[in-house]
Amino acid sequence: MTGVLVVLDESGKAIGQGLALARELGQRAVGLFVYERGWNVYIGHDWLSGSNARATFLEYVEEHEKAAEAELKARFLAEAQAAGVEAQFEAICCDDLEHLTDAVIREAREGGYGHIVCADPLTRGLSPRRGGTAALMRGAPCPVVLAGQTVAAA
């Protein structure tokens, strides 16, 4: 098992610590952005608004996610280059009924990673509402490093 899986979130806290760990271990770092798919279910309580309002909201969330992906990808790769760490970026989607942390666990297992680095609290999509890092720690197939503060990679 090798490689550091850096879970990217809006806080960006995991990037510095993930790259620092990868450099220290002499391993590659993979920045992972997970698209949240649970919004349609989460807003299931909303049975009043027209389908237009619902669709507009879901499109808005999708746009927000795409913008976050672009921003985090650029930031992760730039910081990796500056730190001299071999890095890749990957974006995946949750299944419809899957929580974001489940998708991270699946990815870590399939990719055979040695470590997961994740911001605490994890601020991506619905993850703060759904157990966040606690759920990740319970199911992760490898050690999880929680990044509470930004740590400079270089």
Add this chain to the structure above:
Amino acid sequence: MEDKGIFGKIAAILPGLAFMVGTLWVLRTYVEPWMANAVLFGQKGWLIKVTHLNYILLAIIVGMLYRNVLFGGKIPAWAEEGFRTTRLFIKAGVIMLGSLYTIQSLAKVGGIAILLIMTFVFGTIFFVMFFGRLMGMERSMIGVMGAACGVCGVSAAIATSPAVKAKPSDVALAIATILGFGIMTMFISPFIGKALQMSDYQFGAWVGTGILNSGQVLATCLAFNPTIAPGTAVAYGEIWNVVRVISIPFVVFFITMWYWRAEAEAEHMSLGRILKEKFPVFVIGFFGMTFLSSVGALGAEGSNTLHLMRDVMSWIFGIGLVGQGAYIDIREIKTAGGKPLKVGLAAGCLKYAVALLVIMLFVSKESSF
């Protein structure tokens, strides 16, 4: 996504739907009659008389137990499509509720409903704007919380958030707050209503004004009095609710204007565009049923058609509320916090209490229906 075709889609819906229907059937056929006859603390029917539990509240509680205990926090894939029909059931039920009124009866209570709703909707929005600023909350979140607390919870929050560019993760926090508050009021309001000996008219008016989320208004009214007929809590509560729902596009427009006034990149959204995007079309169905009732197309009061329709409605709402209970994830609600929680609780409690005071002081027990 894989296209299952019409038969595949129906097949995907059936397991979850059968589960919800079966649950309600057991509750109505066995559990509720047992509760009515069971002797507890030396009193027959204690469970119903003291706890005010009926099949409506039981449906929600059992739905919550499914999600949070039986399913371990996540509706399983085999049931998901079926449970998703909850929206359809409740919307269909609300459309059918239009048959409880005539145009004349709506005109009688409509005036006071519009006056009360508009006062409380905009009063709450202004309070959230003031208190949110005081708490240092972002303008976008003030907009979302203003709509959510002022109009009707989750629906208003999702209708407003794209217009004010709210962060989705913050919207999730606001939704958790609104749902948590709504669930609390849903269970305590029938007790308060009974304790204060409120009439169905007063209770419907209070709940329709004071409870934040529309689904919970419906459930609370049915918990207070499960009878679906003209002059019952659900008939009055739904009038208030429909007036509130109609105001969603106007509130979104107002909040959008307020938000963009202070932003450099002002976005121009017309009221017409907002009406087109946000107007809840099912309201037209509701008034369509009222029209049919007014012209006598559904038969006179007491007719077999109306009797059948009300029986169907009670099943439709019951099934929908099992599903609605199953959308309540306690873990998600427990994570509500931060400024949205403080502002939401303050605005929600204030609205709930002031609405109760106003109704008790100024709304007579007898309705004009």
